[in-house]
Amino acid sequence: MQSRVVHKTRLAMLAAACVALMAASPAHAADKIGVSMPNIKGPWFTPVLFGISDEAKKLGYEVTILDAGGYANVDKQVSQFSNLVVQKVSAILMDPANPASFNGVVREAKGEKIPVIGAGSPIVASDVDADAAASSSHCNIGHELAKGAKTLLPNGGTIAVLAGPPGAFWASDRLRCFKEDLAGGNIKIVAEQTSEQDPAIALSLANDFLQRFPNVNLLYGADDTYGVGAARAAQGAQKCGKVKILFAVLGEAAEEMMRAGCADYVVAQQPVVIGRTAVQLMDAIVKGKPLTTKKVEVPLIPVTAANLNSINKTGMQAPKGWTP
């Protein structure tokens, strides 16, 4: 039986909280922008966040970065996005873990007149348009990866696919377009598996592929977390150069593996440029300036050992040691 003392104490606290609540009103954060990402770990997000933070600082914005701690935590990212809306930030830059999940909260943001800009993603929600977006098309990445596969295997061959995180639309889009380009040709996919975006898990998966398919010609990685895992697996099995490694995003570890001869073809995005461009688009919208284009597609750069030293990497990588 609940004691009267405890019951009265709880009622008093609830009453105090209600009074305080009714007296409150939210503050307006005029120069603050919010960034919502599924993750900040991994060589993709670090340069994007560097691009965003550096450009935002130049333009005089304070940046609040919220990450959900993994692609699996889509509900957490939705809640964090709502937090940014409550904070009445000037704009929200985001990369949705799954666009289908964000229709409701993006509508809430638009209801509060908060622009939502895709940073690294061409869309922010499946049924609600972004106010602007800077990204590389994931399908185009898939097409470029297919070109890379044909370049590396001119006479055909077999591929094992490290497909990326389960349910991540960017990974499935890339793979879909990759497969479309290879359909009907002499390059066959013999294995395909999704896994969490973790270097150790990617390495383990690639090792499993090499064990199961000792004659496989190429390992495909959805991004460099998977690609570097595959490269390390090839290195461990002393198959660098024999098993070709193909993936997207040229981070520092990817560059290292390419110099070691264990990564053969990388479709490099320019995440720093993507971050900067997203902030520039946001700034124009917030200040009411006209946009020449709402969706900016940042070019891809195919990288092999032949051009690794000559390409400009400032758009691809954050300065050494920088962390979000």
Next chain:
Amino acid sequence: MTLSTRALNSDESRVKPLAFLQRYGREIGLPIIVLLMVIVFSINSGVFLSLPNFRNIGVSAAALAAVSFGQTFTILTAGLDLSVGAIVALVSIVGALVMREYGVLAGLTASLATGVAVGLVNGLVITRLKVFPFIATLAMMSIVSGLTLSISGGVAVTGVPEAFSSLAYARTLGVPIPVVIAVAVLAVCIVVLRYTKLGRRIYAVGGNEEAARLSGISIGAVKIAAYVLSGLCAAVGSLILTARVASGQPSLGATLPLESVAAVVLGGVSLFGGRGSVVGVAFGVLFISILSNGLNLLNVPSYTQMMVIGGALILAVSLDQIFIGAKAGKGN
């Protein structure tokens, strides 16, 4: 009045804060901490103390609340349900698939039935196969997660009816629907635990299983009921989350096992069973949700938040142990 009586009255009339805290500390400690957190975050964030933010907290907390209330039943029987996160994911996929093909009502039915079914399997494995609850539900977590990924192919199930997904953003009398659902689940759990035979038996089994068995209570039936209720509440939590993300997600609820146990223990329910109240668990949920919301508003990274919640759980269990030790000492 004699001198000794006067002295006795004088002693009794003095405030005895230590005795008060020993008697009521477990019940009012957490609400006081929650209020202190509200004050601290209000001072440090201009938007914390606002109706939109409190609605946000409510909506974010609703699913955790439903899952935690279900977890309470299992912990009261001195068990544990680690499969709640996996149940949430499976129900999300099953519910979304069925809703897409057969409508909202069929989807809701299938979702609740799925939660009950997994809970039933948990209960049977623990009682009939005599597998320790930690192991049984850990294994079930793996099985159910694999099943979910198999059914969904690892991708989200979209095309959930608008009538269902819009519930996550709808309000009644200004209160978000997810909060209304969580409060309804709380009310049902209070009724079950306080006013039904099952509730009394759950406490009895958790308090002293042997004594309960000797007094004629069917231990197996009670434990199975506890896990079924946990599965059912996890299904409700899943429906709230599925509506919020407007799709069936194969990885939904990944953090819920830890968070629900944390909420239950913080709310004063003993991990050794037989003691605690689901109202306390509600405050445990509030603690975690307000903490998470406040830390987000202060821009604290999610990894740090994980450490804070883990630390709070250790603290709560330690205090619980101290309390049990102090009570045992008093009894001796």
